[in-house]
Amino acid sequence: MLMQQTQPMTLETPPAVNLYDLTLPELGDLMKRWGQPAFRTKQIWTQMYRNLAPSFDAMSDLPAALRERLKAEVQLGVLKLTREQVADDGDTRKVLWQLPDGNVLESVLMRYPDRATVCISTQSGCAMGCVFCATGRMGLLRNLTPGQIVEQVLYFARGLKQDTFDSVTHHERVTNIVFMGMGEPFANYDRWYASVERLHDPQGFNLGARNLTVSTVGLVPGIRRLASEKLPINLAISLHAPNDELRSALMPVNKKYPITELMAATQEYIEQTHRRVSFEYVLLQGQNDTVEHAEQLADLIQGMLCHVNLIPWNPVPGAPLERSHRKRVQEFQQVLQNRGIACTVRMERGVAIAAACGQLAAVPQPA
Ligand code: SF4
Structure with a gap:
C-alpha cells in the first residue's frame, strides 16, 4: 500500500x-x-x-x-490586529491591521456624546494620489474583500458591546459607519457594496442605511451607480477645490472627471434620490482657502441640495502644505453661509495619533 x-x-x-x-x-x-x-x-x-x-x-x-x-x-476573520492607539481621552481609537498577504490598513473609532462612528478602509493604500493625503502616497496595494471591510466594524462593535475600551464617552454600539478610511470605495465598488449590504442586513448587524456614509473622490460612474441602488446611504464628495486647474493640481482624478462632469453627476444623483449630498473641502493655507475660492465654490453649488464640510488640513509628514489659519476658515465659512449654503467645520479628532482625515498611512507613529 x-x-x-x-x-x-x-x-x-x-x-x-x-x-x-x-x-x-x-x-x-x-x-x-x-x-x-x-x-x-x-x-x-x-x-x-x-x-x-x-x-x-x-x-x-x-x-x-x-x-x-x-x-x-x-x-472567522483574517485581519490581524497589529497596533492600537488611543487619543482624546480614549474617545478616538485607531487600529492598524495586517492582511494575510502582509499588506496593511487602518480603521478608527470616534466617540461623540451622541454617536459612535467608525471610519473604515475599503482598500489597502489608494491609487488616487491626492496630494494632501498620506494614504495617497502609499499607492494602491490591494482591494479589500467584503469580509475584510466588515471585520473592521465588528471589532469596534464587539469592544463597545463588551465595554472593553476605556473612554470618557459611553456607547454600547456602533451608531454610524463612514467609508472614509484608506482607499476609494467606488474603485472597489462591488466588494464595498457587498459589505454595505452585510452591515445593513436586518437579520444581522442591522445598521440603518441612513447611518452609513460613503465618501468618493468623484468617480462619476460610481455616483451614477449609487443613485440606482436600493439602500439610501449618504454620499459625501471630496471636492477640495472650486475650479479645474486647482482641483487637478490637488487631485489627479479631476483630469479624468473634471468639475463640470462631477457636478452634472451629483445633480442627477440628487434629482434621482432626493437625498442631500455633502461636499468635503479640506482647507489648505494659501492654496484653496481665499474668499475668492469660497465665492467660486458658492457659484458652483448654490441651489443644490447639499451641505459643505470644511476640514482644516491635518498634517502629513513631508507634505509641503499648511493648515488654513483659523481666521481664513471662519471667513470661508461666512461666505458660504452668506450665500445660504449649509456649512460646518469638521471637529478635529485623533490628530495626535495620525487618525484624522487624510492621515491614515499605516506607517509607524512616534511613541
Ligand atoms: S483622499 Fe481618499 S481618494 Fe484621495 S488619496 Fe486619500 S484615500 Fe485616496
Missing part, C-alpha cells in the same frame, strides 16, 4: 474561506454541503453579526463537533 504523501503548502493552496466573506445563502450552501440542518445557518449568522462572537468556541449554541469542523476548515 502506498503511503499517502502530505502535500507541502504551496502558493496555489487556496486559503481557508473567511466566513465574513460569505452571504447568508452562501453560508446556507456550505452548511448544506456539510449535512447540517437548515437552522444552523441562521444560528451561525446570528452569532457572527448579532452576538458578535469573537471565536467559534464562543458560539456555545452550536454542537461541539460543528464548532471543531468550523475551526478546522474555515476562518
